[in-house]
Amino acid sequence: MAEYSGFDDWFEMPGGEDFVDVTDVLVAGARDMESEEVLLMDGFTLMDAMSAFEIGEPRLDSGMILEEQRRPPFDPLTPLLPEEVCWILDRSFACEMEWHTGKTLSQSVFTLLFVHHLPDINPEYLPPEEFEDPTRPRWLITVVIRAAILGLLKCCDLAWRELSKNRVHDVEDWQGEKCDVSLLEGVNAEVISRILDMACDWLRQSQFPETQVAALCDRLLLRKAILQLYRYNFLNDTAQARVEIAASLGLLHRVRGSQPEVSPGSPALLAMDPYIARRLPNFMPIRVTELPSQDKTWDMLQVFLEYWQEVVHLVTSPSLLTWEVAGALRFALRRSVPPPFHRSLVQSLFFDNNAVLGSHQLGWLVEHFYEETIGIPYTTILKAIERSTPQPEMASMRDVIERRIIKIMIPHVRSNWFNPPRRRRHLMKDVLQWHQLYDMLLKDIEHYQPPDERTAQILRAIPQAAQLRRLSTSREIILSGFQQELYAPEEKPIAYWYLTRILDVHIGCIEDLLPIIPTDTPTFCELLFQAEHLSALQMISTTLVALTAASITSPWHRISLNFLRRYKWVFKTEFDALVPVKPEPDLLAFPDSLKQFLLDELYSPSASLQLARDILSHLAESPHDWVGHWAPDRREYLRSLAEACNNLGRIAPASLRELAGFNLAPLKWIPDHRSSVIVLSNTTTTISFQFLGTLLNFANLSSSTGMKRKSSLVSRPSPYHTAVTLFEAGEGAVETVVRRSKRLKTGLTTETPVSEPVETEKHAVGEDLPLNTPVKSSKKITTTIKLEEAEESTTVAPATAAIAGPSKVRRTPPRWRETYDAIKRMRSRIVAPVDTMGCDQAQLKETDPKSQRFSTLVSLMLSSQTKDEVTDAAVAKLREAVGGSLSVDAILQADESAISEAICKVGFWRRKTQYIKQAAQKLHDEFDGDVPKTADELCSLPGVGPKMAFLALQVAWKINAGIGVDVHVHRITNRLGWHKPPTKTPEETRVVVMSPSLNLQSWLPVELHAEINHLLVGFGQTICLPVGPKCGECELGDGSCPSARKVVKASSSKKRTKVTSTRGTPSGRPKIEVELEEDTKLLVQVVPPNAPELEETPLDENAGVKAGDLS
């Protein structure tokens, strides 16, 4: 070739002009080589060679058989003892199970050499044997082994047919290459079933001992039973299917009890050849693998049979969400992903032939979608649409809804039986689909005109169904990233952070739905469960944000690039045209959000985990009727997750100040295919954290009672759980938490370098620290922590403390005491409605202590959204309506209509009627007819929230468990500037565990907790009114109150003024523009300290009045 100059222009030969043909050298070298010898050229080491083999071993396999791999030729008719036949039959099951794990047939089934010698052992083609050894009759091979091999191949054939339906994917999930070996495709399974029966007959008529006959027959019958299961139509007769599966499991149990042993020189061993793939035509290179041990084989077979059981349960549970839970629990419980055969079978059974479960029309999906997601029957939705729109539009809407939902739901449910990577990819597309549906529904309902509030509520709930699916799908994607170990260490805090945000919105979405779902429906119970479950997960993920934050070491611009890449599924351009929904990952928000969170002095990682543990443990014991067969699995999952929280909570820091001393290094993730496990290497503590893997599919079905805890990461408090009080009480609570966690026994010793004086030492424990006082950090802190339970001390290496601060300093609003005393003085001079008609008055009309407490509770329940005067009158009327005494029994005996009539003047009287009835029933059934003594128990009553619970405890039991914060307390404390930044809800005002805002329970002395509600409510009813506070009469109007309004005289009546404010609008555009036409002589102006003057635009020359934030 080198001589052909025509190539010179095209190719540059190796060595260029010096190219030499070395073929002869190689031939000569080969002549000098010994068999199995390796020659290495200069610079090419043995390690290089091993790497080459490791990387491409099957392709580099020359086919050469080493000495130790040489085997005598296999003679299929070599006589065998019954126990040797037993052993071969057992290995046939091992081959089959190995194939179902995703190996090729040539790595598994075809390694059993009898598969390739069926014609050689067919008795019809064999002459009679002249000298037969009675202990090793040939018919053991020609009848027994042959029947078993036929059964094995037919089982493989039937499985192959299901697997090749494209529900699961060849090469990805299973291996379909047959290497030109027959799987008896043309043979009827019934014929093989009869052959297996005949083999059993032969055995029973033989002279072998009974135990040997039984052992062989059991194996043949087990093969026959499995063959029958492959043939079974699970939609036809599920009862019979259960019987068949139970019989198979029974046979398996018997087979396991008779394990044969073969000697090392047994000819039976020759029946297995792991290198058979070298002699078969393979599509792709095949690595030689080992079959599982027999014990493991039986375990695998048992699981395989149990998955058939699960299929039966699935097809007899016509519920979309149950299917999803069942699919997801496989991951959450660290069980193996179902074999591809069962994953394919489930998909076929559900959706073959355009029908659900072989009999339901596709519209069935739509009905279940709404009923199970938002608890509203589809017929009710259609009626609501009908009432709100002309008929033609309704038909159009219905058609669009149904087609879109069916289109999304079928693959969505199916994806639970995809392999994990494929499922993740599918969910990434699903998010967009759910969002598009949400967007479409949102826009559609805008055109309707509901005739009443109930109809409007139903219409508003329609898009929420899609929103819930979108949120749960997003959550799944994030968690699947953990399961599949996709996140680099620096990505984990971001993943947890984003998860926290999604859970936040999800819980809020559920809370919005709960009020419109009838409380006695399974959906209501399930959504409550979901709320609690998601809240616990939110606590865990929030804690993990803190614990993993230190792993971020790269510059933000670099991390953000990874972020964009990892979350490309939320940055698709298609989203731009849709209604924006939260949470969209806001890249720029993450650094600030994290920084703010890490400065939260009240947040305790260990307490957060302990609280999550308590919630999960509680959930594990609560009823789980919805998920039926999977209820024990769900409990197991919850307990397992609770235990993980407990274990991690024991070693997590008690506060963020200690974070610097927390060493993440000993914790490492151990991939386990299905889950992740944290092992603390220097102790025996093992924390299984399968939640990081998957758990959350299953949260679809269930989810959330929330916590009222909010952090800078959590924007929404939940009214369904008060357990947050564990965290809330500021300094005291933190101390309590520390004790709970058993984290610190003798203390935490903090050493600081001499050169770095610690500012915190200037503050005594419990000392008030003005809000504005900067919390100075020490540069380095060495923390010694004694683990009380482990009875050992661990000295954590010095670490840079980025967030260290004073350990026990209470921050308070400046000069709060003077303000408080001033209000007290004012209150002493006035009588407010709450003084004569508050909830504490209701008990005065009762004599029985239980009735006194109950009447207090009823008064509180009626008081929400209602003036004290109206509430007081309603309580009196209700007492009269139920016979003169407001007791639990009296309410239970009263008609709902009588109660409704009595309280019809209060807000939401219909719902309150139901709540009072239900609460009375619950008190009667669970609390001996009395008001319970804890906030948690009180909040378990319908219609009772934290505020009512704390007030009820204070008035009825004289128990001071927390501050009852209502709208008056919320408004006034914000006006006084006691919360920075201002709080948005009463519950946030009371306490939010992770909020950067000061909240009342964090600093107000405990002895004032009981009185502050009464004090401020009366103040708010008489002076600091919601609209038009009487600052002129208020002692604080002299400048002590930042919201004080100045009294300004108007020059004349009837003025027309245009008032414009530009405050608070970054763009500078006018925020408020109000035209006033007043007869009054006085107008007011809000002049907060340091606030810029408002821009004023008079409409006429007489308008000299300034106005402020009139909004």
Ligand code: SF4
């Ligand atoms: S000065 Fe005005 S706003 Fe401030 S507390 Fe008094 S009444 Fe309320």
